[in-house]
Amino acid sequence: MSENSNGGSSVTLSKxxxxxxxxxxVGExxxxxxxxxxxxxxxxxxxxPQPKDTESAVVQVCARKLYVDEDGNMGIPTDNLFSAxxxxxxxxxxxxxxxxVSTATGSKLPGFCNIVGQSLLFTNRRKGTGMVSVSKGGRDFEHEGKGTVxxxxxSRRGVMASGAxxxxxxxxxPRITEWEFDVILRINLSVESVTQQVIADVLQAAGRTSGLGDYxxxxxxxYGIFTVESWEKVRESDVEAHTSECEMRIGLDVIETTKPDEEVERKP
Structure with a gap:
């Protein structure tokens, strides 16, 4: 710290x-x-409380729980992965x-690592219409439906607490059997003890012990277990092309079923 022209102390900030x-x-x-x-x-x-939906078919109910961006691309919100x-x-x-890096009451992670973008789009997405499988009586049939994966x-049995x-x-x-995504991480290596290996270990542990989604x-x-298959440093100028700033919304608008709605069911 040195004295400036005004007689005060100047501060040197390291870049x-x-x-x-x-x-x-990649999902495992x-x-x-x-x-x-x-x-x-x-x-x-x-x-x-909203009235329970007892009219929609299972496939319609599930479609409303998919994450999609404004262009209909499917994925997950960045916040979900960062929480993991x-x-x-x-x-x-x-x-x-x-x-x-974290304790039961707090975490140092936000101070030196952030995920770029609002959404993590599935990279194994297909062009055009995706196929929606629905189990019925032990066999599967397919629906033509919107969606890129x-x-x-x-549909299965669950248990909910009701008083005692x-x-x-x-x-x-919705259950997705094959899924993978790219994530861009911004890492501040100026922070003491922070290395790329530390962040890679955190991401690997997130896939193994935290996971994503329900159960x-x-x-x-x-469910929701994933592994990190590749790790590479990229230029800041290339980051924008690999990230999505679109926020994810919940729900596909239309599913065209090819079987009667009332027949859609799944055994527990």
């Missing part, structure tokens, strides 16, 4: 060492999506010390 990395992640187990729909959120805001990374930070140490309308008792409920969710490992389930 942050920022790097951008693109990681390619099925992904179950079950976000809170806008209707349910509105009911929470107004304290007026924060949780996984409990398993990763900073450098060779004893300090963990094939998915299955999954538990009651059986139906849970209908993931952090919820004692086996």
């Amino acid at each position: 942050a060492n920022i790097v951008f990395v693109r990681a390619h992640c 187990t099925n992904l179950l999506l079950n976000p809170m729909t806008p209707e349910v959120l509105e009911g929470l805001r107004t304290k007026k 990374m924060v949780l996984a930070g409990r398993e990763v140490k900073l450098g060779g010390g004893k300090t963990k 094939s998915w299955i309308a999954d 008792n538990s009651i059986a409920v139906n849970i209908s969710r 993931r490992p952090s919820k004692k389930g086996t």
